[in-house]
Amino acid sequence: MTLYKIYTNKKNLSIGIALVCLVLVLLFSSCAKDYETVPLGQQSTLDLIFDVHDSAGINAIQYLNNVYNDALISGHNRVGGSNGDYIDAASDDAVSSYTGLSSVEKIAEGAYTATQTNADDIWTASYTTIRAATIFINNIDRVPLKELLPNGELARAAYRSEARFLRAWTYFELLRRYGGVPITKDSVYQLTDNIDLPRESFANTVTYIVSELSDIEDSLRPQEDVNSVNYGRITKGAAMALKAKVLLYAASPLFNGGNIDPSNPLTGYTNYDINRWKLAADAAQDVINLGTYGLVSNYADAFITQAEPIGTNTEAIFWRQNGGNTSVEQTNGPIGYTSAGGNGRTSPTENLVDAFPMSNGLPIDSAGSGYNPNDAYSNRDPRLKATVFYNGVLWLNRPVQTYDGGLDKPGGTLQQTKTGYYMRKFMGNFETVNGSPVYSNTIHDWIYLRYAGVLLDYAEAENEYQGPSNEIYNILFSIRKRAGIDPGVNMNYGLALGMNQDQMRQTIRNERRIEMAFEEQRYWDIRRWKIAxxxxxxxxxxxxxxxxxxxxxxxxxxxVLQPNFIAPKMYLYPIPYSEVVKNTNMKQNPGW
Structure with missing residues (x-):
């Protein structure tokens, strides 16, 4: 496995130490119930990693880097293995172009059970990460680390808080898939221990994650300290933004008033409380009030520009560093550009394309929008062109041809678009080599939390709590202004003034869809909104x-596809059957 290379100025570990670290990671690979027998040499291995004589903390920091690597999975084509699909290809935004039955299509069609889990099942891997993070948390104080933060504080506390963040992040990933889950806190269980842990309630799981994030935020590095030395490390802003995201999910209809099993505390709250929306709004407002983040001027740059040097990408809050490559372009680019390559894996749907308004901000079906179905892509929201390749758009020195028999849709058995569209988002520019266009090396960091998302989180939570407000309108104006939408004579960027709460709700939801397409938002949004x-x-x-x-x-x-949703059980994933069988205290989700 490729290590998550985020601490670039430390000396590389020797091959021997790297192997020891790998053995240790493998040793800890287990879920909440199924742990490997601990060899007698484990303590000496821990002593080597958390070396009481290592003032530079080289071994311990490398171990933490491995926890980063395991906790933070890039969303680029992750479902179904290497060169797979985006999870949003299991929503209404796209389908997989794969010529067979893809893993993501199985998710969209509900073709999984508790015994045959879907490709997005993360249960075992998550508890492996949680255990590894806890080992770091419990042992880092043994290392006489002398490194100081820019504020003069010892860096040890920041490193410990990074591990606590990664553990909280992993619990959040479990929460939105399964509901309440077992929480091990700072315990590291051995085979001889009683580890038939029950699931915590949904409420307790949320409380634990939020309390962990609140507790660590002041000991993490501020975003202003991000540089080439610590690029990719968790910051205070990341902890605050994740807390806002967790609270947003907790307030959402699936868990707050729409529990699929109303009396079951494992699958959500057993009552509705409007104040949960206020907690989410306040947490997002705290991130905004930092004054640290802002929208980058060019929408496309938010995904292909790093946050270092400081100020380059003011929108990125929490991300996984992937570095420069052409993997997204090679995997998803239109297939007909032979000199550049392109496997066209992702086919955006007409459903998504129709969600983009016109350049005047009006929906395409709105009176006065100017939409012409015979010239459907003219005068559209500029984010459409930055998100989707459509027929006739210029790319690599020629127009894309997705008509039947065109260069990019030749027919036959070759993998190609199923919808007449290819995904454009996340892709960089190109260069000409020997007279032929080829893809340029492009930064493909995967951004989990960005400032535009925080703004939309706030707008949603505030609207649900007290209805439309000037603050909400101003957020939508700022996002649309950055997108390049014409403000109009009334400076309302195509938005209707005087919207009621439901109208604003639908507006915010559509803005999230088009602003954050393929960022692992839509797939989860339609579930937490309970509209899937x-x-x-x-x-x-x-x-x-x-x-x-x-x-x-x-x-x-x-x-092109008729998805299948066996409501209500598919709002949550099943607990893997193997966990339920071996743990008598493990309760399965309803319907599975």
């Missing part, structure tokens, strides 16, 4: 584009 059953009851559409011998194009909307 309705969304998945609708077909997913693409375009069949025919070109006549005279070059005239005809666009025909066609069904």
């Amino acid at each position: 059953a309705d969304i998945y009851s609708q077909p997913l559409y693409g375009l069949d584009i025919q070109q006549t011998s005279q070059g005239e194009l005809f666009y025909n909307k066609t069904i």
Whole structure:
């Protein structure tokens, strides 16, 4: 496994030490119940990693880097293994272009059970990470680390808090998939221990995660200290933004008033409390009030520009460093550009394309929008062109051809778009080599939390708590202004003034969809909003584009996939059957 290289100025570990670390990570690979027998040499291994004579903390920091690597999984084409699919290809925003039955399509069609879990099941891997993080937390004080933070404080506390953040992040990932889960806190269990741990309630799991994040935020580095030495390390802003995200989920309909099993404390709250929305709004407001983050001027730059040197990407709050490569372009680019390569793995849907407004900010079906179905891509929200390749858009020195028989949709058995669209987001520019265009090396850090998301989190929570306000309108104006939408004579960027709460709710939800497409938002949003059953009851559409011998194009909307949602159980993943069988205290989610 490639290590998460975030601490670049430390000396590389010797091969022997690296192997010891790898053995230790493998040793700790287990879930809440299934642990390996601990060899007699474990203590000496811990003594080597958390060396009481290592004032530079080289071994311990490398161990923490490995925890980063395991906890932070890049979202780029992650589902189904290397060069797989984006999880949003299991929503209404895209389908997989894979010619067989892909793992992400199985998720969209509900083709999984407790015994045959889906490709997004993370239970065992998560508890492996939680255990490893806890070992670091419990042992880092043994290391006489002399490193100081810019404020003069010892760096040890920051490193410990980073591990606590990674543990909290992992619990959040479990929470939104399964509901309440077993919480091990600072315990590291051995095979001889009684480890038939029950699941904590949803409420207790939320409380634990939030309390951990609140406790560590002041000991983490501020964003201002991010530089080439500590690029990628967890910051105070990341802890605050994650707390806001956790509280947003906790306040959302699936868990707050819409519990799929109303009396079951494992699957959500057993009552509705509007004040949960206020907690989420206040937490997001705290991030805004830091004054540290801001929207970058160019929407596309938010995903291909690093946050170092300071000020380059003011939007990134929490991310995994992937470095420069052409992997996203090679995996998802249109297939017809032979000199550059492109496997066209992701096919955005017409459903997503239709969600983008016009450049005047009006929905395409709104009176006065100016939408012309025979010229559907003219005068659209500029984010559409930054998100999707459509027929005729210029790319690599020629127009994309997604009409039947075109260079980018030749037909046959070759993997290619199923919808008439390819994904454009996250891709960099290109260069010309020997007269042919090729993809340029591009930063593909995976951003989990960015400032635009925090703004939308605040807008949503505030609207749910007290309805539309000037602050909410101003947030939407700022996001649309950055997108390049025409402000109009009234400076309202196409938004209707005087919206009621439900109208604002739908506006915010659509803005989230188009602003954050393919960022692992839509897939989870339609679940926490408890609208997935309705969304998945609708077909997913693409375009069949025919070109006549005279070059005239005809666009025909066609069904490419009918998702399946067996409500209500699919709002949460099943606890893996193996866990339920071996742990008598482990209760399965309803319906599984």
